[in-house]
Amino acid sequence: xxxxxxxxxxxxxxxxxxxxxxxxxxxxxxxxxxxxxxxxxxxxxxxxxxxxxxxxxxxxxxxxxxxxxxxxxxxxxxxxxxxxxxxxxxxxxxxxxxxxxxxxxxxxxxxxxxxxxxxxxx
Amino acid sequence: xxxxxxxxxxxxxxxxxxxxxxxxxxxxxxxxxxxxxxxxxxxxxxxxxxxxxxxxxxxxxxxxxxxxxxxxxxxxxxxxxxxxxxxxxxxxxxxxxxxxxxxxxxxxxxxxxxxxxxxx
Numbered sequence: 001x002x003x004x005x006x007x008x009x010x011x012x013x014x015x016x017x018x019x020x021x022x023x024x025x026x027x028x029x030x031x032x033x034x035x036x037x038x039x040x041x042x043x044x045x046x047x048x049x050x051x052x053x054x055x056x057x058x059x060x061x062x063x064x065x066x067x068x069x070x071x072x073x074x075x076x077x078x079x080x081x082x083x084x085x086x087x088x089x090x091x092x093x094x095x096x097x098x099x100x101x102x103x104x105x106x107x108x109x110x111x112x113x114x115x116x117x118x119x120x121x122x
Numbered sequence: 123x124x125x126x127x128x129x130x131x132x133x134x135x136x137x138x139x140x141x142x143x144x145x146x147x148x149x150x151x152x153x154x155x156x157x158x159x160x161x162x163x164x165x166x167x168x169x170x171x172x173x174x175x176x177x178x179x180x181x182x183x184x185x186x187x188x189x190x191x192x193x194x195x196x197x198x199x200x201x202x203x204x205x206x207x208x209x210x211x212x213x214x215x216x217x218x219x220x221x222x223x224x225x226x227x228x229x230x231x232x233x234x235x236x237x238x239x240x241x242x
Binding site: 018021022025028029032035036078079081082089090091093094097098 | 146147179180181183184187190191208211212215216217218221
């Protein structure tokens with residue numbers, strides 16, 4: 001549902017269909033990470049998503065509790081991931097490639113993954 | 123939940139996995155199970171035919187990443203073919219198109235697997 005909703009909102013924000021599709025994929029990855037890593041795949045936890053539409057672009061905040069995000073600032077290295085037979089970590093790479101900004105913060109026990117896509121970016 | 127289907131068959135010595143629909147974190151276990159079955163049966167020439175694949179997330183791509191080294195160490199490869207533009211672009215976003223062999227269609231991919239290298 002969140003994928004379709006995000007694609008719809010990005011389209012309403014006048015992103016081209018291909019970009020709207022990519023933004024929705026980035027949100028899919030962000031929410032999947034939260035459910036898998038912060039909530040340990042528990043199905044009854046809350047994830048709140050806020051959309052801020054502006055002339056310059058779209059800002060999306062994924063808010064959640066649970067375990068803090070384990071996200072380093074390093075760009076994941078695909079060759080190293082293959083050698084170590086890792087199956088995870090690609091989601092963050094996708095998010096950072098698609099969005100212009102991906103920022104994780106924590107305040108008052110609540111975590112936030114804030115993502116921004118400017119309208120003029122590729 | 124969007125649907126995902128997977129089937130497989132041997133074509134000229136190549137294990138072909140046909141993916142259909144929406145491959146995300148909810149569906150990825152079935153894909154991994156089938157891929158592992160192929161490898162455990164000593165099929166190291168593996169082709170993923172994504173002609174009917176509409177959507178893929180990092181979960182699906184991560185499975186391919188997790189087994190490619192093992193397959194290549196055994197002298198095989200995991201190639202991909204027939205992807206639509208959107209799915210191909212998703213692979214491109216994480217740099218997979220520089221690491222993996224993407225082929226236009228199944229026949230060309232099978233021929234590539236079975237091409238005998240020239241002898242000196």
